[in-house]
Structures are given as structure tokens and as C-alpha cells.
Amino acid sequence: MPFSFPPSIEPFVLPALYIVILVAVFPLIAGYIVLLERKVMADIQVRLGPMRVGPHGLLQPIADAVKLLIKEDIIPAKADRMVFWLAPVISVVTALVALSLVPFSKYFFVADTNVGLLFLLSITSVGILGIILGGWSSNSHYPLLGALRSTAQLVSYEVALGFALIGGLMVAGTLSMQQMVHAQLEQQMWFIFYQPVAFVIYFIAALAETNRTPFDMPEAESEIVAGYHTEYSGFRFALYFLAEYANMVVVSSIAVTLFLGGWLRPFPNVRLLDFLNYAPILAMFVLAFFVFLGASRERRPIDKMGLAGLGAVCALIGLLFLVPAVLDWVQGLFWFVLKVFLVLYTFIWIRFTVPRYRYDQLMRIGWRWLIPLAMANVIVTAIVMILF
Amino acid sequence: MPESILNGLFFYVLAVVILGGAIMTITRRNAVHSAIWLVVTLMGVAGLYLHLNAEFLAAVQILVYIGGIMVLFLFVIMLVNLDEAAKQRQFNRQWSLALICTLVVLVEFGFFLMRGAGSFAFAEPGQGALKPNTELMAVALFQDYLLPFEIASLLLLVAILGAVLMAKKEI
Structure with a gap:
């Protein structure tokens, strides 16, 4: 290892990093859980849900957050x-x-x-x-x-x-x-x-x-x-x-x-199902496929580009998982x-x-x-x- | 030795939190504010337990005292109309007598502190032997001291029955 921390603080470095990641990323995830909730609600009530901000309303949580932050x-x-x-x-x-x-x-x-x-x-x-x-x-x-x-x-x-x-x-x-x-x-x-x-x-x-x-x-x-x-x-x-x-x-x-x-993973002791270990890669590529499919159906060019970019990111993450x-x-x-x-x-x-x-x-x-x-x-x- | 300095620092910070919270608890006029400061004090006590490697006790302290008892305290405070009480006089005007009593206690404490100064030391946190905290607690409660534990639970049951009896208008 080219660089290492002194032993007195070494056990705290990784947890501190994880804390920063959690605090920074979690509000975003919470925002997207709200979007998921609204989309599932719309689906159950036979509606479309948020569709305006970003393709399929994907940027809605960010718009909501900005609105809440600048409110009186x-x-x-x-x-x-x-x-x-x-x-x-x-x-x-x-x-x-x-x-x-x-x-x-x-x-x-x-x-x-x-x-x-x-x-x-x-x-x-x-x-x-x-x-x-x-x-x-x-x-x-x-x-x-x-x-x-x-x-x-x-x-x-x-x-x-x-x-x-x-x-x-x-x-x-x-x-x-x-x-x-x-x-x-x-x-x-x-x-x-x-x-x-x-x-x-x-x-x-x-x-x-x-x-x-x-x-x-x-x-x-x-x-x-x-x-x-x-x-x-x-x-x-x-x-x-x-x-x-x-x-x-x-x-x-x-x-x-x-x-x-x-x-x-399901059945972690069954050798026969070891292929499940590659599920993250598969999930990423399937996700990328559906996002590209969605991009081809979008009308507005900006939505098309946004979705295509998202699909490219998914595919890249899938490649990284290899x-x-x-x-x-x-x-x-x-x-x-x-x-x-x-x-x-x-x-x-x-x-x-x-x-x-x-x-x-x-x-x-x-x-x-x-x-x-x-x-x-x-x-x-x-x-x-x-x-x- | 940075370890022991850190230990001492933790202790004094927690002591300040506990004592400060306790003083604020008894001096606030608003009952809800008192309850909030009492929560701070109880948190400090939990911190002390944690400082002594008694994780189980610390977790239970927070769970029972803050999550249970203080929540019920606040529940009762909100149900009872305290606006009237806040306007009334809450302290006795007996400064002179209180001052004499406090001085006597202060002298007493000072005397004992002077005499026994040599025997004061920080409690040593338990070493590796205390590791399975929960198991040790369980063995102590349910094997070594089973009878006292059961008697205590019976007493609590009697208290609960009494409270229900008093609260119910007809049985």
C-alpha cells in the first residue's frame, strides 16, 4: 500500500468516510423514495404521476427540494x-x-x-x-x-x-x-x-x-x-x-x-446458484436496456438526451462491476x-x-x-x- | 499519555452535561423545558455508562428512561393544563435557612474531600472480560439474583395494578 494512515486514527478513517457518504447521499435517496411512492400511487390509481420535470419526472425530487429550501x-x-x-x-x-x-x-x-x-x-x-x-x-x-x-x-x-x-x-x-x-x-x-x-x-x-x-x-x-x-x-x-x-x-x-x-444472496450455500453472484451486472445492463428503450420513445430532444445519458451511466456501472x-x-x-x-x-x-x-x-x-x-x-x- | 487524557476529558464533559442539565431542569419555569433538560441529563448518564464499557446498560438507559419514561412525562405534561401553574409562585422564599443548610453541607463535603483526597480515582473501565455485555447481564439477573429480580418484578406488578385500580372509576 503506497499510503497508509497512522495506526491511532486508522480504524476511524473508513467509518468517517461512510458517514460522509451516508449523510451526503441519503437525502437524495429519500427524495427518490418519495418519487417512487408517487409513481406507485399513480400506478395504483391508474394515473401517470409526475411527468413534467425531467423524463418521466425523474428530476422531480430535486425540484421539490429546491422548492422547500427557498420557501419562506x-x-x-x-x-x-x-x-x-x-x-x-x-x-x-x-x-x-x-x-x-x-x-x-x-x-x-x-x-x-x-x-x-x-x-x-x-x-x-x-x-x-x-x-x-x-x-x-x-x-x-x-x-x-x-x-x-x-x-x-x-x-x-x-x-x-x-x-x-x-x-x-x-x-x-x-x-x-x-x-x-x-x-x-x-x-x-x-x-x-x-x-x-x-x-x-x-x-x-x-x-x-x-x-x-x-x-x-x-x-x-x-x-x-x-x-x-x-x-x-x-x-x-x-x-x-x-x-x-x-x-x-x-x-x-x-x-x-x-x-x-x-x-x-438467496441460497448463499447452494453452489448450483452461484451465477446469482453476477446479478448486479445483469441488473445494470437490463436497466440500461430499458432506459435506452425509453429514450427512443421520448419526443423532446432534451429528454431523449437525458435518458440516453442515464442509460450510458448504467451501462458503464455495469462494465465497472465486471x-x-x-x-x-x-x-x-x-x-x-x-x-x-x-x-x-x-x-x-x-x-x-x-x-x-x-x-x-x-x-x-x-x-x-x-x-x-x-x-x-x-x-x-x-x-x-x-x-x- | 493521550489515552488517559481523553478518558478524563470525556468524563468531565459528561459531568458538565449531566450537572448542567440537572440545574436547568430544576430552574426552568416551563414544565416542558424542564423535561427537555432532564432528557439531556439522562443522555449524559448513558454516555457515562458507555464510557465505562457498559454498552447494554447505556442502550437500556436510553430506551427505558428517554424513550419510555420521558415520553410519558411529556404526554402527561401536555394533557394537564400547566398555564395556571406557571403563573403561580413555584419557589419558597426561605433564602436564609436554605443558605445555612447549603453552607453546612458544603463544609461537610469539603471536609470529606480533604480527608479522602488520596482515594479518589477514575473508575477503571472493564477490560476484555466484560465483552459479552448482554450475556453477563442475563446471567446476573436470571441466575445469580433470580429471586430478588422476581420480587422486584412482583412489586412493579402490584404498583401497576394499584395504578389501574385508582384510574378506573368502577370495576
């Missing part, structure tokens, strides 16, 4: 200014810190502590403070109602969420996020097949934790305008939005890591991101399929069904593990 920043006259300022910061900081514990691949992770999952849960539970304080400091009725609803909901569903995770943890035998993936490699089984009940409970509780439909009472538009962030505008609103989507990614990542094999070292590095990341996006797609799918619950129904589901079921799952798992 309004603070209500009777708001508690300090807390009003602090609340979105708490939300976004906790959401981004939680990303640091997510094992994106064998090589790409910021930190892997021996209490990883517990830390993730505790950090996300601090994020609730951002919602409560934001609703309270606005000094307005609807935000306060939204904050109260979300507090009750989050506290109730956190219990079920925790018990569902315990089921998975008992099989994994570790709290470290990387070790969980290795445990699934060693036991040659995704834990969703050992713990299907826990996975379903976790998924429902995660929907409630991230305030997604059918549990989006805290921000139900038809009842309380926009809930806790009604009085927020411009950049502060953008921060809440970013935190919400970061939380979605974090809960999906936990589901993928604990139940769906993390960054492992280098074995790069492919090895990208391998885990590809499968992890693919799985996370499948879970996110399910979130979005459910949002536009299932109507919102009433508040008492929400509480009944949480306390009467999910928590006892999750407890029973833990007990049954323990008995089975002792017996066999």
Missing part, C-alpha cells in the same frame, strides 16, 4: 421558538444516527457494536421526542392532537415491536447486526422461516412506528390537517420529511437484517438494497390499498392482539429451542 420559513407568533427550532433537529439527527448501525453489506457499515439492535431501538425511541415537541411547541390545536396521538401509538406499538424482535433474536443468539447476518449464513436459513409470526408482528408494528397507513393517525389529513407538522414549512418541514423516510429505511433494514438474510474486486464489494450492497426496496414497496403498496383505522381500533389491535401474540411467540420459541 414561518414560525407561528405564539410558538415556543427554541423548542420549535429543536424538534425537527431531534427527529432528523436520531434518524440519521440510526442509519449508522445498519449493515449495508459485509464491508459497508459504519459501526457494529455488540448491542447493535438495542441501540437502534433506543435511538429511534428518542426520535419520538421530535414529534412530541414539534406538536407541542407549535402552540396550535391540530399539531398537539397529532403529537398526542403519535405518542400513544408509538408507546403502545413499541412493546409489540420489541417482543417480535426478541423472537428473532432468540434464534440469532446475538444483538450485533453483522452477527445476525452471519448466523443466518451458518444456519443456512433466513429467520423469517423460523419466525414467521414474529416477522408479521414486526411488520405491522413497524408500519405503526413509522406512522404509515393504515396507522397514520398522527398525520391523518382528513381529520387533523397534517398532525404534528401542520405549522412547519419550508426547510423545517423538509427535515421532518427526511426523518420520516430515514425511519422507513431503518425499520425496513432491521426487518431485512433480522428476518430476510441481510446482505446475503472487475471482480468491485463486484465482490458491490455484491452484498446490491442484495441488501434490493431487499430493503422490496420492503419499502410493500409499505407503499399497503398505503394505497388499506384504509385508515379508527383510533380505538388501532389501540385494540396493538394491545389485544399484537402484544399477547408476540409474547406467546417468544414463549413457544423458547420451549421449542429448549426441547430440540
